[in-house]
Amino acid sequence: MPQRTTAEVIDRFNHAFVRHDPEILDDLIAEDCVMEAIQPAPDGERVEGRQACLTFWRALAGDRTTQFGPEEVWVDGDRATILWRYRFGDGPEDSVRGVNLMRVRDGRIFAALGYSKTGAPVPLATDSEARA
Structure with missing residues (x-):
């Protein structure tokens, strides 16, 4: 099976949130993801390791009371x-607008840094809420 490109990985990652389908994330995250x-x-919040990142992102992707919409994506x-x-x-x-800076290695995300255009708290699903 050919390795996924960065563009393919990021497209699948975005679709997990747009479609509220957290299972899409399962094979996209590297063991050493941060x-x-x-x-x-x-x-x-800094989240380290595949399982911790998956837990965080699954909660966010599965939350049907919110909607994530990618506005523009650049890959290099x-x-x-x-x-x-x-x-x-x-x-x-x-709503809030933001940006994620992503890195992909061997067809999996190993770094994701998120920034937003707000100083006020945004109601996001947290790791502790995901376990509740």
């Missing part, structure tokens, strides 16, 4: 930049 979430300020070699909007309500003020 991600930094957009909260809490100022540096965001093993790196990808995802501009996105995350909606957590019906009003225009019930």
Whole structure:
């Protein structure tokens, strides 16, 4: 089976959130994956390891009360930049825009750094909520 390109991995990653289908994530995450979430300020939560990253992202992808929408994606070699909007309500003020800086190695995500355009807390599913 040919190895997935960075573009293919990132496309599948985005579809997991758009379709609320966390199972898509299962074979996209490297064992040594490190991600930094957009909260809490100022540096965001750092999550390390495949299982911890999967737990975090599965909770977010499975939350049908929110909607993730990629606005633009750029891929260059093993790196990808995802501009996105995350909606957590019906009003225009019930969303936040942000960016994820991603790295892919051997067809799997091993780094994901998230940044947003807000200083206020955003209601995101957290690791502890995912276990509840």
